[in-house]
Each structure stands twice: as structure tokens, then as C-alpha cells.
Amino acid sequence: MMKKLQRLFLISVVMCLSMPVWAVDEQQVQQTIEAAKSAFNKAVAEQGGWMSTKKLLKDAELSAAKGDQQKALELANQAKHEAELSYAQSTTQKQKWSEPAYLDQ
DSSP, X not given: OHHHHHHHHHHHHHHHXXXXXXXXXXXXXXXXXXXXXXXXXXXXXXXXXXXXXXXXXXXXXXXXXXXXXXXXXXXXXXXXXHHHHHHHHHHXXXXXXXOOGGXXX
């Protein structure tokens, strides 16, 4: 009996994990896309925007237009994360950069 309960519990956990937890609404997707665009523009202003981020933004907008809100949200979140990383990379490189030693001679 205990094994049956364990199996039933395991099956119910797997089924719950395979279902979407919440429905993604269009407004949430658009807000995330706008946040990602803003982060990307901030990175570009520091000469640090990555081209892959631009593609992710485009793909997120296309997915949203097709009605695939879940995929659009995932792509927009990934684009926002990349934009933040590219901004951090750009500002760090500006802080750490110096003239090469051979130019001082």
C-alpha cells in the first residue's frame, strides 16, 4: 500500500510540474519587452550592446505577435538578462582599460 501511495504522489508531482503554473498575460509580456529594450539601449549607449540581444528582442516581439506569450516572455527575460550583462561588461572594461605599456615609451 505504501508503494502505491509513493507512486501516486510521484505521478501527481510530475503532472503538476509539467503544467504551466500561471497564464502569461499580454501586458506582462509587453512590460518585459520594454524593460529589455530599455536595458539594451542603456548598454548600447555605453558601446556594449550585444547583437544576440537584439535578435532575442526581435524574436520575443514576433512570438508575442503570434500569440505565444509564454515563449515571448522567456525570450524577453533572456534578452533583458543579456542586456544587463553586456552593460556590466562594457562599464567594467572602461574602468579597467589602460594604454598598453609599449605605448608609454
